[in-house]
Amino acid sequence: MSSIVTVTNLEKHFKVYKHHRGFWGALRNLATREYTLVRAVDGISFEIQKGELVGYIGPNGAGKSTTIKMLAGLLVPSGGELWVNGRVPWKKRRRHVARIGAVFGQRTTLWWDLPVIESLDLLQHIYQIPPDRFRQNLAEFRELLELDPFLNTPVRSLSLGQRMRADICAALLHDPALLFLDEPTIGLDVIAKERMRQFIRHINSQRSVTVLLTTHDLSDVEKLCERVMIIDHGRLLFDGELASLRDRFGGQRELVVEFAEPYQDIAVDGAQAAEQDGRWAIYRFERNAVTASELIGRLSARYRIRDLSVREPDIESTVRRIYEERLLES
Amino acid sequence: MKATLDLYRRLIGVQIRSQLQYRAAFLTDLIGQGMATGIWFLSLALILQRFESIGGWSLGEVAFLYGTVETAFGTMDMIFSGFDPRFFGQQVRRGTFDQLLLRPVSITLQVLGSEFVLRRMGRIVQGVAILAVAVTLTDVRWTPLKLAYLPVVLTSLVCFFGGLFIIGSTITFWTIESIEVVNIFTYGGSELMSYPMHIYQEWMRRFFTYIVPAIFLNYYPALFILDKPDPFGLPPFAPFLAPAAGFGVLAAGLALWRFGIRHYQSTGS
Amino acid sequence: MRLFWELCKLAFRRQLTYRAATLAGLTTNFFFGLLRAALMAALYGTRQEVAGISLAAAVTFTGLTQATIGYLSLFSWYEVMNSVYTGDISSDLLKPMDYFLFWLAQDLGRAIVALLMRGLTMMAAYALIFDVVWPHGAAQWLALAVALALSWLVSFSWRFLINLAAFWTPGAQGVGRFIFGLSWFTSGFLMPLRFFPDWFQHLCNLTPFPAMINTVVEVYLGVLTSPKLIQALLGQALWAVILIGAGQLVLRAGVRRLVIQGG
Numbered sequence: 001m002s003s004i005v006t007v008t009n010l011e012k013h014f015k016v017y018k019h020h021r022g023f024w025g026a027l028r029n030l031a032t033r034e035y036t037l038v039r040a041v042d043g044i045s046f047e048i049q050k051g052e053l054v055g056y057i058g059p060n061g062a063g064k065s066t067t068i069k070m071l072a073g074l075l076v077p078s079g080g081e082l083w084v085n086g087r088v089p090w091k092k093r094r095r096h097v098a099r100i101g102a103v104f105g106q107r108t109t110l111w112w113d114l115p116v117i118e119s120l121d122l123l124q125h126i127y128q129i130p131p132d133r134f135r136q137n138l139a140e141f142r143e144l145l146e147l148d149p150f151l152n153t154p155v156r157s158l159s160l161g162q163r164m165r166a167d168i169c170a171a172l173l174h175d176p177a178l179l180f181l182d183e184p185t186i187g188l189d190v191i192a193k194e195r196m197r198q199f200i201r202h203i204n205s206q207r208s209v210t211v212l213l214t215t216h217d218l219s220d221v222e223k224l225c226e227r228v229m230i231i232d233h234g235r236l237l238f239d240g241e242l243a244s245l246r247d248r249f250g251g252q253r254e255l256v257v258e259f260a261e262p263y264q265d266i267a268v269d270g271a272q273a274a275e276q277d278g279r280w281a282i283y284r285f286e287r288n289a290v291t292a293s294e295l296i297g298r299l300s301a302r303y304r305i306r307d308l309s310v311r312e313p314d315i316e317s318t319v320r321r322i323y324e325e326r327l328l329e330s
Numbered sequence: 331m332k333a334t335l336d337l338y339r340r341l342i343g344v345q346i347r348s349q350l351q352y353r354a355a356f357l358t359d360l361i362g363q364g365m366a367t368g369i370w371f372l373s374l375a376l377i378l379q380r381f382e383s384i385g386g387w388s389l390g391e392v393a394f395l396y397g398t399v400e401t402a403f404g405t406m407d408m409i410f411s412g413f414d415p416r417f418f419g420q421q422v423r424r425g426t427f428d429q430l431l432l433r434p435v436s437i438t439l440q441v442l443g444s445e446f447v448l449r450r451m452g453r454i455v456q457g458v459a460i461l462a463v464a465v466t467l468t469d470v471r472w473t474p475l476k477l478a479y480l481p482v483v484l485t486s487l488v489c490f491f492g493g494l495f496i497i498g499s500t501i502t503f504w505t506i507e508s509i510e511v512v513n514i515f516t517y518g519g520s521e522l523m524s525y526p527m528h529i530y531q532e533w534m535r536r537f538f539t540y541i542v543p544a545i546f547l548n549y550y551p552a553l554f555i556l557d558k559p560d561p562f563g564l565p566p567f568a569p570f571l572a573p574a575a576g577f578g579v580l581a582a583g584l585a586l587w588r589f590g591i592r593h594y595q596s597t598g599s
Numbered sequence: 600m601r602l603f604w605e606l607c608k609l610a611f612r613r614q615l616t617y618r619a620a621t622l623a624g625l626t627t628n629f630f631f632g633l634l635r636a637a638l639m640a641a642l643y644g645t646r647q648e649v650a651g652i653s654l655a656a657a658v659t660f661t662g663l664t665q666a667t668i669g670y671l672s673l674f675s676w677y678e679v680m681n682s683v684y685t686g687d688i689s690s691d692l693l694k695p696m697d698y699f700l701f702w703l704a705q706d707l708g709r710a711i712v713a714l715l716m717r718g719l720t721m722m723a724a725y726a727l728i729f730d731v732v733w734p735h736g737a738a739q740w741l742a743l744a745v746a747l748a749l750s751w752l753v754s755f756s757w758r759f760l761i762n763l764a765a766f767w768t769p770g771a772q773g774v775g776r777f778i779f780g781l782s783w784f785t786s787g788f789l790m791p792l793r794f795f796p797d798w799f800q801h802l803c804n805l806t807p808f809p810a811m812i813n814t815v816v817e818v819y820l821g822v823l824t825s826p827k828l829i830q831a832l833l834g835q836a837l838w839a840v841i842l843i844g845a846g847q848l849v850l851r852a853g854v855r856r857l858v859i860q861g862g
Contacts, residue, residue, distance in 0.1 A: 355770025
C-alpha cells in the first residue's frame with residue numbers, strides 16, 4: 001500500500017457517567033451508573049498517501065483530537081479499522097510510535113527543566129537514532145529553525161515561538177514517516193507563523209514527511225494544504241481539494257470597484273452593493289448567479305470605472321458558513 | 331536489556347544533576363530527612379527511660395523494626411518516586427502522561443526514571459545507623475542464615491512499599507480522590523510496622539496479616555533474628571515469608587499497573 | 600477591618616468546599632490516632648497513671664493531637680512562600696491592607712473550618728470508640744478556648760515567619776520541611792512533653808512549639824491548675840507577640856530586598 005494511513009469506519013464512543021451531586025447523589029453514583037454515550041468519532045473513513053500535507057479541521061468538540069489520539073496509538077477505537085505505516089497503532093505501540101512524530105501546540109514534548117540540547121540528546125537515546133543521522137538532522141534543523149540562540153536554555157524559560165520550534169525539531173530528529181501537528185501555530189505572531197509554515201512546507205517537500213495538520217487557524221490550511229478534511233460531530237463532512245471546497249461553498253465573491261466619480265446610485269443587476277465610501281464600493285455576488293466578467297461588463301456599461309479587483313472568499317468564512325449553515329449535512 | 335538500563339541511567343542522571351544544582355538546599359534537605367529519623371529515635375529513647383518497654387519490647391528491639399522500615403522506605407522513596415501517587419496523579423490530570431505513551435520505550439521505565447530523589451539518602455543512612463544501634467543494643471546472636479536473610483528482608487520491604495506506591499498511582503487513573511487513602515497504607519503502614527505488631531487491636535493485626543501482609547515483612551523476621559517467641563502461633567516458616575509478601579505485593583502492583591494503562595488507552599483519561 | 604472579615608469569610612467558604620479532602624484527611628487522622636492509641640496503651644502496660652496523666656487521658660491525647668493537625672496546619676504551609684515564587688506577592692503587597700493581617704485573616708477562616716470539620720469530628724469519632732476524657736467545668740472550657748485561640752496565633756505567626764525565608768532563597772521549601780519536621784518532636788505532638796525528662800522539657804520550652812500543642816493538650820486534660828495554667832496561657836501570648844514582632848521585622852527586610860532585587 002502506498003497509503004500511509006488507512007482509516008475505515010473508525011468509531012470512538014465514550015461513556016459519560018451521570019454525576020449526581022451531594023451526599024445521596026454520591027450513593028446513587030455507586031448504585032446506578034447511568035450514562036450517556038458520546039459518539040466522539042462516528043464512522044470515519046479516509047486514506048492518506050505518502051507525502052501528502054492534509055489539513056484536518058472542525059469546530060471544537062468535533063472529534064479531531066480523538067482521531068489524532070487514535071492515529072497516534074494513545075487511544076483504542078471502539079469500532080472500525082485503522083492502519084498507520086502498515087501497523088495497528090495501539091497494538092504495536094513502541095514500533096508504531098518510533099515511526100511517527102507529534103507536536104502538540106498546547107504541550108511540550110521536551111523536559112521542562114532541561115536545556116533544549118539535553119532534551120534532544122535524551123531523545124536520541126530514546127529513539128535510538130544513529131549518531132551520524134542525529135548530528136546531520138540536528139545541524140539541518142538548527143539552521144532552518146534558528147535554534148542556536150536558545151539551544152542551551154531550559155525549556156521552561158523559552159518563549160512560545162522558541163518552544164514550538166524546539167518541539168518540531170524534536171519531533172523530526174528520528175526521521176518519522178508521518179507527522180501529526182496539532183495547532184502548531186497557535187499563539188504565534190505573524191512572522192513566526194509564516195516561518196513555521198515555511199518549515200512545514202520544507203519538510204513535506206524535501207523530506208517527504210507526510211503531514212496531518214489539525215488547526216483552528218484557517219490561513220494555515222489555506223497556505224499549506226491542498227487537501228482538507230472537515231469533521232463535525234464525529235463525522236467526516238468533506239474530504240477533498242481546498243480549491244473544490246472553495247468552488248462548492250465559497251459562494252459569495254466580492255468585487256471591489258473604484259469609480260471615476262462618486263455616484264449616488266450604484267445599483268447593478270446580479271450583485272449587491274454591500275459597502276460604499278466616496279468613489280469606492282464593494283459588491284457581493286453569488287458565484288453561481290453571475291460570473292465576474294459578466295458583472296464587470298454590466299458595471300462598465302453603466303458607470304465609469306477607474307479600477308477594480310475580484311476578492312475570493314477566504315477559507316475561514318467558507319468553513320464558517322459550512323458549520324453554521326450545515327451545508328454538508330446529508 | 332542493556333539499552334533499557336542505559337536509558338534508565340540517563341534519565342535518573344538528569345534528575346540527580348538538577349537536584350545537585352542547588353548544593354546548599356540539597357544538603358539542608360538531606361540532613362533534614364535524616365534528622366527526622368534520628369530525632370524520632372532519640373525521642374523514643376527518652377520516652378523509654380520512663381516507660382521501660384513497649385509491650386514488652388526493649389528500645390533495641392523496637393529500633394530493629396524501625397531501622398528496617400526507615401532504610402527500606404527511604405530506598406523505595408528514592409527509587410520509586412516516579413510512582414508517588416501525589417506526583418503521578420498530577421501528571422495524569424495535567425495530561426503529561428500522554429507524552430510517555432508517545433515514546434518508543436517502556437512506560438514503566440519512563441515513570442521510574444522520571445524521579446530519583448537523591449536526598450532520601452539522608453533517611454537511608456539514618457535508617458542503617460538505627461539498625462546498627464539496634465543490633466548492638468539487642469546483642470543479636472548472628473548465624474549465617476540470619477546474616478544472609480537480613481538483606482533479603484530489606485529488599486522485600488522495598489518491593490512491598492514500591493508495590494503500594496504503584497497501586498496508589500494506578501488508582502489515580504480512575505480517581506484522584508483516593509490518594510489520601512493510599513497514604514494510609516504507605517505512610518501509615520510504615521509507622522505501623524515500626525512498632526511490634528502485638529500492641530495493635532486484633533482486627534488491625536488481622537488486616538495487616540491476611541489482607542496486606544505487612545506483618546511478614548519485618549515483625550516476623552525480627553522474631554527470627556532477635557530470637558523472640560511467636561505470640562500468635564503461626565507456622566514456623568512464617569519469618570521466611572518476607573520475600574513472598576514483598577515480591578507478591580510488587581507483582582500485584584505491576585499487574586494492576588498494566589491493567590490501568592490498558593484502561594487509560596481505552597477511555598483516554 | 601471590614602476587609603479583614605471579608606477575607607476571613609472568603610477563606611472560610613473556600614475551605615468548606617474541600618469536602619473530599621477533608622474526609623480523606625479525617626480518615627488518615629483516625630488511622631494514625633488508632634495507631635498512637637495502641638502505642639500509648641502498650642507503653643502504659645499495667646500502669647494506671649503516668650506523670651499525672653491517666654491512660655484514658657493519654658488515649659484522648661492521641662486523638663486530640665490528630666484533631667489539631669488540620670487546625671494548625673501542622674505539617675506544611677507554604678502559601679506565602681509560593682506567592683513569592685509565583686510573583687503573586689507583588690499584587691498582594693499593593694492591597695490596602697497590612698500583609699501579615701492579609702494572611703492572618705485567610706488563615707483564620709481556614710482554621711475555623713478545620714477546627715469544626717476535622718477537629719470536632721475527630722473527637723466525636725474517638726468518643727465512639729474510646730473512653731475519652733473531656734474538660735470539666737466552665738472555667739476549663741474557657742481556658743481551653745483561650746489556649747486554642749492563642750495556639751493558632753502562635754502557629755500562624757511561626758508559619759508566616761518561616762515562609763519569609765522565600766525572600767532570601769529559592770530553596771525555602773527545604774528549609775520549611777526541615778523546620779516543620781523539627782517542630783513535630785518539640786511541640787509535644789508525639790508524646791506529652793511531661794513524659795520526657797526534665798532537661799528535655801526545659802529545652803523544648805525555649806522554642807515556641809510547646810505553645811502550639813502541648814499547652815492546649817495540658818489545658819484540655821486539666822493537668823494544669825492556676826497559677827501554672829495562667830502562666831502557660833501567658834506563655835502562649837508572649838510567644839505570639841515575639842513571633843508577630845519578628846515577622847514584622849523580617850517582612851520589612853524581605854520586602855526591601857524584593858523591591859531592590861526587582862522581584
